[in-house]
Amino acid sequence: MKLAVVGLDSADWTLLDQWLHHLPHIAAIRREGVSGPLESCRPPVTIPAWKCYATGKNPGKLGLYWFAHPNFEKRQLDLNLPGDMPGSLWELLPRSLVVNTPGTFPPRTIDGVMVSGFPCPDGEAFASPPWIVPRLQGYRVNTRVPPRHPDFPREAMELMKLQLETFERLAPRFRFGQVTVFHIDELHHLYGSDSIVLDAWRMIDEAIGRIMDLADNVVLVSDHGSGPMKEFVNVVPFLQGAGLLRLRRDWAKAPLRALQGLARVVPRRWRAGLRNRWILPRVADAIQMRVEPLHEWLPAASNQLRHRVDWMSPVMPLNQGLFFRNPAANGNGRALEDLRDCVSEIPGVARVWTRDEIYSGAHTGLAPDVWAEAVPGVELSARFGETWERRPPEKGAGWIVNHRQHGIFAFYGRDVDGHTVDAARIYDMCPTILSFFNVPPPPDIDGHVLPVRAERSEPPRQPPRQGGRPR
Ligand SMILES: [Zn+2]
Structure with a gap:
């Protein structure tokens, strides 16, 4: 070789x-x-x-x-394969x-x-x-x-x-x-x-x-x-406070279990209709092999996003500092400036980047509108329906790095x-x-x-x- x-x-x-x-x-x-x-x-x-x-x-x-x-359009999270x-x-x-x-x-x-x-x-x-x-x-x-x-x-x-x-x-x-x-x-x-x-x-x-x-x-x-990590920061309460994200009533106490239930009920339809570009039940199994926040959050995310989030909200956050403006929101989403201002106030954010500052090419239209670069050791999470804003890592209970x-x-x-x-x-x-x-x-x-x-x-x-x- x-x-x-x-x-x-x-x-x-x-x-x-x-x-x-x-x-x-x-x-x-x-x-x-x-x-x-x-x-x-x-x-x-x-x-x-x-x-x-x-x-x-x-x-x-x-x-x-x-x-x-x-x-x-479909009010769901699509997995990238x-x-x-x-x-x-x-x-x-x-x-x-x-x-x-x-x-x-x-x-x-x-x-x-x-x-x-x-x-x-x-x-x-x-x-x-x-x-x-x-x-x-x-x-x-x-x-x-x-x-x-x-x-x-x-x-x-x-x-x-x-x-x-x-x-x-x-x-x-x-x-x-x-x-x-x-x-x-x-x-x-x-x-x-x-x-x-x-x-x-x-x-x-x-x-x-x-x-x-x-x-x-x-x-x-x-x-x-x-x-090494210093803390988790949940971006959801900050977006809610700025009126950029609205949640619906938390109907599902155990979203992960709900998704697994869903997987047993509709796998064939999902397979036929969505092929393997989307979060399929079978893919959820593989995703569960990832650690927090992904393994807890991503399998539930499609379910959470569908049912917990008001899809007319101006902004959709994902983990690791990604923020997408909603093209379907009233007035085509809030101004980029509002989003930047809100995100730059979130604790642990070192710098707010807009998509044009970091990406170039034919597919920048799919990019997050904003990426928040965190201070080293800060992990930005998007936890829908959880009210905590900041919490320290705990060894034995999730990520410490x-x-x-x-x-x-x-x-x-x-x-x-x-x-x-x-x-x-x-x-x-x-x-x-x-x-x-x-x-x-x-x-x-x-x-x-x-x-x-x-x-x-x-x-x-x-x-x-x-x-x-x-x-
Ligand atoms: Zn890696």
């Missing part, structure tokens, strides 16, 4: 650097390769971020801003192996093998092409228990190990490979820098060591960073030279990885090639050959 990428969901140098004496392979990469912080997309969340990484494009070109988006979206770097490289990268369900047909990652419903076809399926006996995408179950850490560890070993077993046949360690994100969220998390990193480090033996070059990358804007990157191996890279963005990873294969990046990407390759192996730049893939 010429180049292997190990995706490390939510990896952050502030934690890893403290533990380098326990992690000899990551330490070697840090010492001998080229590494640094990697600026993620806004907001820095898993589903858009891995897609921005793979395509080199900002969310405005992808139309992908979060795990889901509000559908004002962007596996079909074209343009990922593994589609530009012959003989690729991709294992467990978030946002790759449903599996797209590539020149190689695609094994989809989160969110991926249990019981669905998660790998292509068909010949690979019998070779994946025993493979799983999801943990068997949800986060916060006492068995979750052991279960997550086992699953990460299984996914890494599957990658290592298949890798020798391929030129490019990517395996993504996803559940480490859950462990960070719930256990911070606990010994459970260190044990997981030791296991991951050993796998990285084996991958260093089987690939000429190894790249480490995360979709965003992570760090949340996402950060800067994750990590590292390049190591035969074709890497010890340059320093001052500022790297997630969009730069795709063109830089393609450069190891002398494949020119697509013209409409937002990233640039980082100067990480050794001078001696710098090839002359050539235009792509007509009718064939460059090799």
Whole structure:
């Protein structure tokens, strides 16, 4: 294998650097390769971020801003399942192996093998092409228990190990490979820098060591960073206070149970009518594998949004600081200024961004009107029908770590030279990885090639050959 990428969901140098004496392979990469912080997309969340990484494009070109988006016409939340979206770097490289990268369900047909990652419903076809399926006996995408179950850490560890070993077993046949360690994100969220998390990193480090033996070059990358939390802030009461969001009477005491009930009653109709673009009962199962606030909130969200929210409200908030103006509201929603003013007054908001300030491309119309960047350590939540405004994290009762804007990157191996890279963005990873294969990046990407390759192996730049893939 010429180049292997190990995706490390939510990896952050502030934690890893403290533990380098326990992690000899990551330490070697840090010492001998080229590494640094990697600026993620806004907001820095898993589903858009891995897609921005793979395509080199900002969310405005992808139309992908979060795990889901509000559908004002249908009064529901639609789940984003962007596996079909074209343009990922593994589609530009012959003989690729991709294992467990978030946002790759449903599996797209590539020149190689695609094994989809989160969110991926249990019981669905998660790998292509068909010949690979019998070779994946025993493979799983999801943990068997949800986060916060006492068995979750052991279960997550086992699953990460299984996914890494599957990658290592298949890798020798391929030129490019990517395996993504996803559940480490859950462990960070719930256990911070606990010994459970260190044990997981030791296991991951050993796998990285084996991958260093089987690939000429190894790249480490995360979709965003992570760090200790100070507090949760619920944006809903603030929007209500400003008259930007109205709720209906809280009719459902247990919205999650209500949704599960709904799932048993109408699955066939949902399947036939909505296909897998929407929150389906079967998808809700996969989503429940996420931690708070997502696993508690997202499965219930479609139900909550339908029944709890007054759909003529001017604004719809989602978790992680996203605010959408309602095009169906009277007078086409309240002015952007009102929304900005309200959001900038919410405690823990560091900066209010409008969509035009952070996105560009054909799909910016789907973007949140406003994204509130929180102070590091503050988690902005949208909890409909809950009156609390601020509360501290509690270890053992949910997240104690949340996402950060800067994750990590590292390049190591035969074709890497010890340059320093001052500022790297997630969009730069795709063109830089393609450069190891002398494949020119697509013209409409937002990233640039980082100067990480050794001078001696710098090839002359050539235009792509007509009718064939460059090799
Ligand atoms: Zn992530």
